[in-house]
Amino acid sequence: MSDHSASVRHVRAVLLSHRYDPGDELVWVGGTIRSWDAALVEVELADGTRGIGEAGAGIMAATAVPGILDAFRPYLLDVPFASPLDVGDHLRAYTAFWSRGGILSGVAGAIETAVLDAVALREGVPAYEVLGGAARERIEAYASGGLGTTFEEVAGWAASQFDAGFGTVKFRAMSDPDTTIELLDHVVGGLPSGARFIIDAVQACASSPWAPEDAIRVGRHAAALGARWYEEPCQADDVAGFAQVRRAVDVPISGVESNGTVREFAELIARDAVDIVQPDVTFVGGPRAFSRVAALASEASIDCVPHVWGSGVTFAANLHTVLAEPSVELFEYCTLPNPLRDALQVAPVDFAGGSIGAPTAPGLGVRLTEDIERRFAFRPGGGHVIR
Structure with a gap:
């Protein structure tokens, strides 16, 4: 029987950007996409295994994610979860006064996804297993x-x-x-x-x-x-x-x-x-x-x-x-x-x-490596901005 339990001892936000070269920007009727941004969440389990999730709205509002993650942290660290799929429900239950939807839900989901990734890595199986x-x-x-x-x-x-x-x-x-x-x-x-x-x-x-x-x-x-x-x-x-x-x-x-x-x-x-x-x-x-x-x-x-x-x-x-x-x-x-x-x-x-x-x-x-974090260091002022 596989053990899907997990406890998070550390979590951090990782903001990244790919800035397009001048002339290579993605241009459409909604504006010019000068960079593709990402707001990732990395968790570290009690056993040292790490996993990654993403808040999808980070393509437009990456800078909002670190503060939201800080607000979730007291409800996450050292909590025993029987399954990664319990993480989002737990966070929503304990933060129901302020996290009912929007990018807040996306960050909770990023944490759940990161724990899923870490558990699957620990077990050596694809996450869908x-x-x-x-x-x-x-x-x-x-x-x-x-x-x-x-x-x-x-x-x-x-x-x-x-x-x-x-x-x-x-x-x-x-x-x-x-x-x-x-x-x-x-x-x-x-x-x-x-x-x-x-x-x-x-x-x-x-x-x-x-x-x-x-x-x-x-x-x-x-x-x-x-x-x-x-x-x-x-x-x-x-x-x-x-x-x-x-x-x-x-x-x-x-x-x-x-x-x-x-x-x-x-x-x-x-x-x-x-x-x-x-x-x-x-x-x-x-x-x-x-x-x-x-x-x-x-x-x-x-x-x-x-x-x-x-x-x-x-x-x-x-x-x-x-x-x-x-x-x-x-x-x-x-x-x-x-x-x-x-x-x-x-x-x-x-x-x-x-x-x-x-x-x-x-x-x-x-994978998230130090090299990736250097090459795609976050640059504010870009992202998917609709004008």
Whole structure:
């Protein structure tokens, strides 16, 4: 019988950045991404084993994480846990006056993920084995990216993803609905036969949400072109808007990647607001919280597809979690250039034939070294800033 118990004796926040060279920044209608930031959490167990987790919102708000971790520390150190999956619930129970959602939930989930990584490393098994074992050896992956300020940039990226072996691509909307409709025509018209696409409205669209009737127009056009789904056509908290759009369009509606609680996903499902839920282990509160969302979706006969947009730690945390979830059959693979993501991974991603294979390295298959901390030293003032 495997021993999954753990006690944390030390925890620290590790902020990292990959700063793009001038001219290589990621530019899209929401702004310019000058660096890819990461807010990691490293734990050390009582036996000296170390593990790593990530707070997903650190790509935008890395500097918030160290203080939050300090606030969690009194409720974490030297507490005996029977399983890594007990960590997030414990932290939420003892901090319920101030940590109910948002980036706070992401940090609690990062701690849970780090303990999972450490326990799996101690046992010499991939993290999904601690989560109950892999439900499949491979999982379908779709290419996610599609940034750009011109139709040609987005279309060129999409074409390159199909050349790389993906069967589905997801690209982002333009700032206004009419230009987004034109973008859809341009990109979809150039896709190869049999190719599938997803349009991400980015909370319709980011900081200045479209009116519901405009979101519906875009959704109907995406449906007519055969979209696999239509993502986040409303601002994240506008559950009524999601439900309104869903009733009016004949294409699956998905959301909400930034939700920080199981409760928020339960509300989306209860109000018939989505066809696909998109939790992220690094936002929703850790692997156990993700599994609860997946179970709610399965009970409601809707799909669960993870949001995955961060460093190699976010990638690994979501991959190991979904490999252990029988009801999850699709994985988001961000293909934008990110040397920090690649440096943190022990081995290259096993991508072939449009799918990702289950990793075999112990733990999450990630590493944090002194060299990585030096090469990717955190530089404030960058990150994913929406303007």
